[in-house]
Amino acid sequence: MIAYLTNLATLATIFGILAASLNLLIGYAGIFSIAHAVFFGLGAYAGAQLAMLLVPDLLLACLAGGLVAGALSLCLALPALRVRGEYFVAASLGLQMMAVTVFSEAHAFTGGHGGLVGIPLASLLGFDISAPPTFLVVCLVVLALVLVVIRVLMRGSFGRSLMAIRDSESAAEAFGKNVARLKTLAVVLGCAMAGVAGVLFAFYMAFVNVESFTLEQSILVMAMVIIGGTATLIGPLVGVLLLLLLPAGLSFLPFIPPTEIGSVQQLIYGLAMALLMIFRPAGLAGRSAGQR
Amino acid sequence: MADIPLSVRGLDKHFGGLAAVQNVDLDLRPGVTTALVGPNGAGKTTVFNLITGNIPADAGDVLLDGASVRGLQPYQIARRGVARSFQDLRLFGRMSVRDNVLAALEPAPWLWQPGGGGARRARAKAVETALERTGLTAQADARAMDLAYAERKFLSLARILATGARIWLLDEPASGLDPNSRARFVALVRQAVSEGVTICLIEHNLDIVTELADRIAFLDRGAKLAEGEPQEILGDPQLISIYFGEPR
Numbered sequence: 001m002i003a004y005l006t007n008l009a010t011l012a013t014i015f016g017i018l019a020a021s022l023n024l025l026i027g028y029a030g031i032f033s034i035a036h037a038v039f040f041g042l043g044a045y046a047g048a049q050l051a052m053l054l055v056p057d058l059l060l061a062c063l064a065g066g067l068v069a070g071a072l073s074l075c076l077a078l079p080a081l082r083v084r085g086e087y088f089v090a091a092s093l094g095l096q097m098m099a100v101t102v103f104s105e106a107h108a109f110t111g112g113h114g115g116l117v118g119i120p121l122a123s124l125l126g127f128d129i130s131a132p133p134t135f136l137v138v139c140l141v142v143l144a145l146v147l148v149v150i151r152v153l154m155r156g157s158f159g160r161s162l163m164a165i166r167d168s169e170s171a172a173e174a175f176g177k178n179v180a181r182l183k184t185l186a187v188v189l190g191c192a193m194a195g196v197a198g199v200l201f202a203f204y205m206a207f208v209n210v211e212s213f214t215l216e217q218s219i220l221v222m223a224m225v226i227i228g229g230t231a232t233l234i235g236p237l238v239g240v241l242l243l244l245l246l247p248a249g250l251s252f253l254p255f256i257p258p259t260e261i262g263s264v265q266q267l268i269y270g271l272a273m274a275l276l277m278i279f280r281p282a283g284l285a286g287r288s289a290g291q292r
Numbered sequence: 293m294a295d296i297p298l299s300v301r302g303l304d305k306h307f308g309g310l311a312a313v314q315n316v317d318l319d320l321r322p323g324v325t326t327a328l329v330g331p332n333g334a335g336k337t338t339v340f341n342l343i344t345g346n347i348p349a350d351a352g353d354v355l356l357d358g359a360s361v362r363g364l365q366p367y368q369i370a371r372r373g374v375a376r377s378f379q380d381l382r383l384f385g386r387m388s389v390r391d392n393v394l395a396a397l398e399p400a401p402w403l404w405q406p407g408g409g410g411a412r413r414a415r416a417k418a419v420e421t422a423l424e425r426t427g428l429t430a431q432a433d434a435r436a437m438d439l440a441y442a443e444r445k446f447l448s449l450a451r452i453l454a455t456g457a458r459i460w461l462l463d464e465p466a467s468g469l470d471p472n473s474r475a476r477f478v479a480l481v482r483q484a485v486s487e488g489v490t491i492c493l494i495e496h497n498l499d500i501v502t503e504l505a506d507r508i509a510f511l512d513r514g515a516k517l518a519e520g521e522p523q524e525i526l527g528d529p530q531l532i533s534i535y536f537g538e539p540r
Binding site: 153164167170174185 | 344378384401455
């Protein structure tokens with residue numbers, strides 16, 4: 001049971017980092033990307049390759065994963081600068097679809113459909129951190145660091161500028177904000193953090209393949225952010241807990257046959273999203289209009 | 293030319309077959325309030341959008357201190373001291389009143405603003421002064437979206453005030469205000485003008501125009517029909533009939 005709970009907590013922590021990084025884009029900058037799993041994947045592949053070819057050091061792998069995901073996020077930033085709203089959603093969908101094809105076909109980097117198998121156990125500055133409880137602590141530290149960085153940035157001028165752009169791009173420009181540069185910076189930062197989450201995921205699973213970086217994954221992470229509450233520090237974490245624990249919780253209900261859990265889960269997700277948007281559009285942890 | 297902060301020369305803009313602005317000339321002088329007056333669809337807001345670079349002109353030029361700003365992005369023109377308000381206000385709705393004003397003062401596109409603690413304190417002081425002058429100090433921590441209508445109007449002015457911009461373009465700043473708020477607005481604009489700010493405003497309320505404007509430019513169907521002192525323009529029966537949409 002402890003091993004099961006540790007596994008659940010580790011995955012929740014990794015997805016917490018991923019959801020917090022997407023919240024930077026959706027919640028603070030108003031950039032609705034449904035390609036976030038791509039950068040999660042890029043980080044995972046980059047970290048796994050570094051571990052398999054050079055050294056399985058988590059710090060180096062996180063740097064590599066963050067850099068690769070951050071650098072390639074310019075593919076997302078470029079359309080983000082030119083289109084907004086629903087057009088950007090469509091552009092990011094295109095990127096997500098292309099990336100899945102590339103992940104499936106680029107055997108040398110991703111191992112194709114079979115994925116990368118045999119990722120070495122993680123170490124940190126020479127110390128073995130692969131034991132599940134140790135790895136969970138490391139993941140929690142990374143999550144805490146990510147949240148601190150987001151909090152510091154969002155309470156400062158960068159965060160105010162992003163939120164100003166989110167609320168009114170034309171007014172932000174009218175007050176001297178270089179919208180293109182600020183959006184690019186937000187995308188690079190958010191995707192680099194997703195890359196770090198990907199590295200942790202790759203080390204934890206010791207195996208990665210394209211199935212973890214599909215459109216469904218991007219939508220799941222987006223649902224975590226929206227259900228939990230955008231533009232709040234705690235919201236994405238609430239969303240992660242709810243959406244990751246839900247399937248686990250459902251499996252304990254004796255009257256749902258194990259083969260039907262997936263369908264029931266989808267129904268609950270859909271219903272929860274619809275009800276939330278009607279009764280609490282700011283998400284579970286978000287502030288509604290008029291609430292001080 | 294250099295003593296005129298903002299000058300518009302032969303500005304032209306067509307949207308498909310519609311001539312939105314036709315060959316408009318305009319000089320905004322320091323410490324002078326100019327009102328753009330005309331019926332709906334006359335091209336007043338389009339003139340503002342052309343000045344601030346929100347839409348590109350087909351022809352003509354906008355000169356700031358005698359230098360052309362044609363082709364510059366809106367944020368680059370804003371940083372040269374031109375601030376504007378919008379008819380629909382475009383507040384940063386989910387941000388607090390204080391952050392709305394503070395965000396207007398932080399143009400650097402990096403993770404932090406240059407200048408260190410001294411500059412940060414100066415910005416904080418400018419915010420408090422702007423909130424005080426617009427009567428929003430008590431609402432500083434409220435979200436913009438939760439404010440009453442008049443308070444939202446004053447917040448849009450507070451953002452401009454705090455920037456220290458020397459040219460203000462105000463698009464229907466007093467529409468929908470109650471008489472008390474309107475009087476506060478007039479006093480605020482007069483104080484800014486006395487401090488040397490150059491103001492151009494679009495306003496449908498002719499009482500406000502009469503109270504504030506030193507000059508009026510009358511636009512109709514994209515063209516400037518007349519420019520002069522308020523009594524001269526508002527006393528012209530032909531212009532007034534155009535303004536009220538009487539058949540010509």
